[in-house]
Amino acid sequence: MTELNQTALHRTVGNMEIDTLVVGAGQAGVAVSEHLTKLGVPHLVLEKNRIAEAWRTGRWDSLVANGPAWHDRFPGMEFDIDPDAFAPKETVAAYFEAYAKQFNAPIRTGVEVKKVTRNADRPGFTVETSEGTIVANRVVSATGPFQRPVIPAIAPKDEGLYQIHSAAYFNPQQLPEGAVLVVGAGSSGVQIADELMRAGKQVYLSVGAHDRPPRSYRNRDFCWWLGVLGLWDAEEVQPGREHVTIAVSGARGGETIDFRRLANEGMTLVGLTQSFQDGKVSFRDDLVANLKAGDENYLGLLDAADAYIARNGLDLPEEPEARRVYPDAECIRNPIRELDLAAAGITSIIWATGYAVDFSWLQVDAFDDKGKPKHQRGVSREPGVYFVGLPWLSRRGSSFIWGVWHDAKHVAGHIATQRQYLEYRDAGQRQSDASVPVQKAASWE
Helix, strand or coil: CCCCCHHHHHCCCCCEEEEEEEECCCHHHHHHHHHHHHCCCCEEEEECCCCCHHHHHCCCCCCECCCCCCCCCCCCCCCCCCCCCCCEHHHHHHHHHHHHHHCCCCEEECCCEEEEEECCCCCCEEEEECCEEEEEEEEEECCCCCCEECCCCCCCCCCCCEEEEHHHCCCHHHCCCCEEEEECCCHHHHHHHHHHHHCCCCEEEECCCEECCCCEECCEEHHHHHHHCCCCCCCCCCCCCCCCEECCECHHHCECCCHHHHHHCCCEEECCEEEEECCEEEECCCHHHHHHHHHHHHHHHHHHHHHHHHHHCCCCCCCHHHHCCCCCCHHHHCCCCEEECCCCCEEEEEECCCEECCCCCECCCCECCCCCECEECCEECCCCEEECCCCCCCCHHHHCHHHHHHHHHHHHHHHHHHHHHHCCCCHHHHHHHHCCCCCCCCCCC
């Protein structure tokens, strides 16, 4: 297929043919484009919004990266901030824009991919976009895991309640007067709940199963600890822990999430939200168990870190304060099982309940009966289709910035290898090629 140059990006996308189409220009799409560029693979990246749009408008105003700048980046460029700082979301978006410019990435924004189908009478795929049709030999889905905000079916049908998903939360000022119930205590839920409490709101936080790593321990960020302990590179998720969230924050320079501390500061903790009926919400009797499991996860990492320091003879300062246990607040000693929303003054519910993937546009045989991609390290069972940016694509760190870059390298390498096989010419073909005068290749200019 015809190679793409930068001039072509300013022309209509319709009726274009390209070797590899990358869908999405977030961190995954930029990473794939870099590796394809290095390998000389002609490609085009289509993004329906702007580069790294999710960092711009799909997060709350005060969000910062959950990992320090020295860790949450690509190898080819550093952030222009203190390496130990946590980059604000606007800085992260600008970083990916600047990174793409480094290698002149063939990214076309404002073009939505609507449908991809395999061709029946020729190689590759037909891609329907908002600007016409493309034919591509290969398609890489780089749309990430945060595609469709999920609000559970138990959400009450009450027009008197202000209900939003965490993806639509931006700041405390958008909420009406009154108390707030935040459902979900992963990184998003707990940071939003903390921000609302600091803004003067009475906050109820529904806490489910979670991991609770230390923000830092003995002068090392938890990202460093997960690295040296080999946990980022773990390739198999432990059974039953596929959906366990991580409560960690880079807010205010980074801090360890301690639910007992938050409860002592005035936040009301409750168990997993179970149901709504007649203006009341009920919670499972699992708050204490969830906090205990989170504490065990926290202390387990401290123990592993101490053992690593001793085993390797590292000179890192002791930190006994890290094992301090806050006293149980009343909401932990006597967990609330049912709450009258009106009596509690709750006027808002924020659903920090995660996202679902949406591959309805990718109409190929690449999914199981639940719509989950079937792949090995991003290489789909459907030849020519690839995935990058999904959790546990190849390891625990796959959905993080640095992990996406390494997964993209593997996928791009697979594409380049397939191209090499297809470009093979046997002896007769080589002899025929030698007898034909060389002609200038077609251009999009």
